[in-house]
Amino acid sequence: MANTENVSLTSILRKHRRAQADIAKIYSADTLRLKGETEQQGQTYRFTLYKKSPDLLRYEIDYKERSFVIIYDGSHGYFWSPDEADRPVEVAGGTQELLLQHEASFDGVLLGASALGYRTELQGLIDLPDQPNPVFHILLYGAEHGGLIDVYIDSSTYLEVQRSFRPSENDPPLVTTFGDYRRVEGFMIPFKIENTYEGKLLSQTRVLEADLNAGILGFFFELPKAKR
Numbered sequence: 001m002a003n004t005e006n007v008s009l010t011s012i013l014r015k016h017r018r019a020q021a022d023i024a025k026i027y028s029a030d031t032l033r034l035k036g037e038t039e040q041q042g043q044t045y046r047f048t049l050y051k052k053s054p055d056l057l058r059y060e061i062d063y064k065e066r067s068f069v070i071i072y073d074g075s076h077g078y079f080w081s082p083d084e085a086d087r088p089v090e091v092a093g094g095t096q097e098l099l100l101q102h103e104a105s106f107d108g109v110l111l112g113a114s115a116l117g118y119r120t121e122l123q124g125l126i127d128l129p130d131q132p133n134p135v136f137h138i139l140l141y142g143a144e145h146g147g148l149i150d151v152y153i154d155s156s157t158y159l160e161v162q163r164s165f166r167p168s169e170n171d172p173p174l175v176t177t178f179g180d181y182r183r184v185e186g187f188m189i190p191f192k193i194e195n196t197y198e199g200k201l202l203s204q205t206r207v208l209e210a211d212l213n214a215g216i217l218g219f220f221f222e223l224p225k226a227k228r
Helices: 009-020 094-104
Strands: 031-040 043-052 056-063 066-072 077-080 119-126 135-141 148-154 160-166 174-184 187-197 200-212
Touching (some): 009 135, 009 187, 056 094, 066 094, 077 094, 094 160, 174 200
Antiparallel strands (some): 031 043, 043 056, 056 066, 148 160, 160 174
């Protein structure tokens, strides 16, 4: 492990924020829309993901001529299919809801750690397999639910390259790897995302389109009246 005596967590977070977006853009964007494809268990589906600051999420999936919607409204997560009008909405719970909450954070889990109930601690500078540069390992801990997040920030680009989430200290982590960052309207967005669990690849996501400030209104992230 390399020496981190002259590197503070505060300076890493500051450089990470600047790496994520141009200074002029950091506070001007409040919505994000991504379109892409995910391959999971040999099947491929198309998706559109919408995020609105500070913590709203909508995820639309098209799979085998059926559609599904997932939302996080800032407090709770919900799942339903518009094609099944009589089927009740499913409420996300436990780990599922926590993962939606993390994904919904517009600033990301590291910069949004306090709002998510986490404390942060710099663990050091380490070498991570398949990463060209050493990475800063930052632990997020102390939330009421007991979950732990390990965030890894590239020491050269200051972009997040990997994140792992454990519902509790003894659980194996869900590992998410971010790559192929591209600048979109002043923001750096990963166009390749992979999820692995216990060494097995769960899913591969490719972002095909990305845009910011798409004029998405708040009600878009609420349950439709017919589903309440």
